[in-house]
Amino acid sequence: MHFFWKRLLGTIPSLIGVVLVTFVLSHALPGDPAAFFAGPAANAESIAEVRAKLGLDRSLPVQFFHYADDLRRGQLGNSLTTGQPVLNDLIERLPASLELTFFALLFAVAVAIPLGVWAATRPDSMVDHACRALVSIGAAFPTFFIGLLFVYLFYFLFDIAPQPLGRLNEIMYTAPPRITGAYTVDSILAGEWSVLRASLAQLVLPSVSLGMFALAPIARITRAAMLQALGSDFIRTARASGLPARKILFSYALRNAMLPVTNVLGMVFSFLLGGSVLIEQVYGWQGVGAYAVNAVISSDYAAVQGFVLAMALLYVLLNLVIDLIATAIDPRVRFES
Amino acid sequence: MKAPATPLLSIEDLSLVFRTRHGTVRALENVDLTVERGEIVGVVGESGSGKSVMAYAALGLQDAAAQVLGGRILFEGLDMLAAAPDVLAATRGREIAMIFQSPRTALNPIRKVGHQIADVLLEHTAVRRSDLRQRAIEALARVRIPDPERRYEAYPFELSGGMCQRVMIAMALACSPSLLIADEPTTGLDVTTQAVIMDLVREMSREARMSTLLITHDLGLAGEYCDRIAVMHAGHIVEVAPTVELLQRPAHPYTRQLLASTPTPRSSIDQLVSIPGQLPDLRSDLPACRFSARCERHVSACDERPLPWTVISPQHAVRCRVPL
Numbered sequence: 001m002h003f004f005w006k007r008l009l010g011t012i013p014s015l016i017g018v019v020l021v022t023f024v025l026s027h028a029l030p031g032d033p034a035a036f037f038a039g040p041a042a043n044a045e046s047i048a049e050v051r052a053k054l055g056l057d058r059s060l061p062v063q064f065f066h067y068a069d070d071l072r073r074g075q076l077g078n079s080l081t082t083g084q085p086v087l088n089d090l091i092e093r094l095p096a097s098l099e100l101t102f103f104a105l106l107f108a109v110a111v112a113i114p115l116g117v118w119a120a121t122r123p124d125s126m127v128d129h130a131c132r133a134l135v136s137i138g139a140a141f142p143t144f145f146i147g148l149l150f151v152y153l154f155y156f157l158f159d160i161a162p163q164p165l166g167r168l169n170e171i172m173y174t175a176p177p178r179i180t181g182a183y184t185v186d187s188i189l190a191g192e193w194s195v196l197r198a199s200l201a202q203l204v205l206p207s208v209s210l211g212m213f214a215l216a217p218i219a220r221i222t223r224a225a226m227l228q229a230l231g232s233d234f235i236r237t238a239r240a241s242g243l244p245a246r247k248i249l250f251s252y253a254l255r256n257a258m259l260p261v262t263n264v265l266g267m268v269f270s271f272l273l274g275g276s277v278l279i280e281q282v283y284g285w286q287g288v289g290a291y292a293v294n295a296v297i298s299s300d301y302a303a304v305q306g307f308v309l310a311m312a313l314l315y316v317l318l319n320l321v322i323d324l325i326a327t328a329i330d331p332r333v334r335f336e337s
Numbered sequence: 338m339k340a341p342a343t344p345l346l347s348i349e350d351l352s353l354v355f356r357t358r359h360g361t362v363r364a365l366e367n368v369d370l371t372v373e374r375g376e377i378v379g380v381v382g383e384s385g386s387g388k389s390v391m392a393y394a395a396l397g398l399q400d401a402a403a404q405v406l407g408g409r410i411l412f413e414g415l416d417m418l419a420a421a422p423d424v425l426a427a428t429r430g431r432e433i434a435m436i437f438q439s440p441r442t443a444l445n446p447i448r449k450v451g452h453q454i455a456d457v458l459l460e461h462t463a464v465r466r467s468d469l470r471q472r473a474i475e476a477l478a479r480v481r482i483p484d485p486e487r488r489y490e491a492y493p494f495e496l497s498g499g500m501c502q503r504v505m506i507a508m509a510l511a512c513s514p515s516l517l518i519a520d521e522p523t524t525g526l527d528v529t530t531q532a533v534i535m536d537l538v539r540e541m542s543r544e545a546r547m548s549t550l551l552i553t554h555d556l557g558l559a560g561e562y563c564d565r566i567a568v569m570h571a572g573h574i575v576e577v578a579p580t581v582e583l584l585q586r587p588a589h590p591y592t593r594q595l596l597a598s599t600p601t602p603r604s605s606i607d608q609l610v611s612i613p614g615q616l617p618d619l620r621s622d623l624p625a626c627r628f629s630a631r632c633e634r635h636v637s638a639c640d641e642r643p644l645p646w647t648v649i650s651p652q653h654a655v656r657c658r659v660p661l
Contacts, residue, residue: 234445237445240430255447259447330446
């Protein structure tokens with residue numbers, strides 16, 4: 001547990017950096033929010049008035065001070081487009097994105113890790129080549145293209161997928177009572193199995209098209225890590241000790257290979273968060289990605305800052321989780337810290 | 338070189354090549370070796386002479402690129418090169434155990450050493466799960482690891498190299514095998530630890546009437562611990578003899594040069610002689626005697642195939658036409 005607190009403390013500098021960079025970046029965005037919100041009929045005077053109202057006429061350090069002070073009080077400001085507090089908007093939409101990203105990662109892991117292991121046990125076989133081909137396809141096609149292709153094939157042509165219009169067919173089903181905000185979890189908690197089925201059906205295409213993108217790095221690192229583990233001295237010892245092949249493969253080689261794989265998973269998860277912005281547009285998914293795109297287009301500082309901050313927080317949290325998993329896998333990590 | 342009674346392990350006329358991208362490596366050619374029950378046999382040679390290849394073949398663990406051209410390896414009547422994978426797996430660790438050089442990397446880095454021993458016990462013995470931990474601790478205690486209960490919980494990185502090698506020995510001996518193959522077990526350990534580890538191996542062999550095949554490049558080490566020594570050069574066994582006889586009356590020119598290049602307490606460093614030349618490239622066309630290019634006694638008859646064994650005494654044979 002001591003280790004846990006130390007890692008938690010270690011995230012503080014990253015958080016400070018994140019707040020600073022978020023602020024600077026969002027102010028470096030092109031476009032003038034005052035001019036945008038004053039409207040097309042505004043003159044210089046009314047724009048200046050809006051600017052003063054938004055506090056944008058003050059110097060950057062002063063603006064940053066106000067921003068940091070708001071953050072301290074848990075306020076991310078109001079979105080200029082939705083008129084709602086940014087925090088509420090994010091809480092409303094983040095679960096949808098997390099749900100999508102999580103299922104995408106689940107799909108990618110469920111396919112890529114067995115594939116990588118299989119390919120590593122038979123290098124240069126048909127399986128290995130098939131693995132390489134699939135991985136190249138996943139990496140080569142842009143996420144939004146795969147998204148559109150899937151919609152065309154599975155909804156339009158074969159008609160086996162539900163319409164790609166959001167998280168739930170709102171005409172036939174009612175969203176479950178909100179607890180976590182993730183429809184799958186909430187419907188389980190509410191015991192509404194038909195809603196669970198419907199929300200899972202909506203999830204399949206977007207999460208598979210998003211997950212395709214993550215197949216490549218996971219499968220490749222699994223294969224490489226497994227090859228390395230299988231070629232190492234302790235596997236030779238295990239073979240010389242007559243341990244069964246299954247045990248050598250899974251509890252000796254795979255567990256050792258999981259360390260690099262876990263590290264890559266952390267990285268891939270953050271890629272997926274980024275990739276979900278596009279997939280949410282394609283599938284009409286009401287997540288933070290779509291929200292962020294609108295915010296950027298309309299120079300909505302508070303919303304952009306809030307979004308970037310939330311993503312950065314998630315990323316820091318994720319890294320913490322990855323570190324903890326790595327510690328659970330490899331005792332040497334615990335020892336070194 | 339056939340021994341009268343059935344030996345525990347007999348390698349008969351073994352030829353093995355590696356098919357690689359850069360050509361065929363003739364790693365072993367017509368290798369014969371026997372290990373009797375309770376005997377400690379040393380296999381001595383330079384790096385690349387094929388001694389480890391032979392050891393792995395004896396376990397049926399040869400590399401995927403290896404191809405056996407001929408010969409067989411019999412362990413208690415079981416043909417290790419033809420046996421089914423599950424039969425081999427049941428033999429390894431239980432009947433034949435192996436310890437390696439660089440013991441720290443030979444153990445699984447993220448598994449407690451006690452669990453690694455328990456894995457082997459669980460696989461090969463009828464031990465109850467509730468007794469497993471106790472049996473593993475006993476195995477650690479048998480190789481005189483201090484505080485075995487605590488060491489059971491240790492990870493390899495928490496132990497010294499010598500301690501890791503003790504763990505390896507404990508693991509190898511856990512199922513009381515009848516043959517221990519020790520592949521350079523002391524390379525990478527400091528000199529005092531080397532002696533302690535080798536004393537332990539010898540003591541365990543004697544105590545359990547276990548045979549040991551010691552693979553080493555160190556003729557001095559083999560001379561001290563082995564009953565019989567086989568000298569290997571470029572994939573050939575060139576001479577086999579009881580230790581004392583080999584050290585006092587080497588019959589092969591290579592053995593003599595090897596002896597002259599081995600430091601002893603009585604010789605100064607100036608008296609050490611290096612062996613001229615190097616191992617021939619095992620991918621090229623090789624002469625009948627693979628030592629001929631390095632040999633000062635080479636005569637034209639040496640190039641005739643096959644290269645015969647010359648018997649010096651019942652236990653002492655040399656593969657040379659002009660032995661010393």
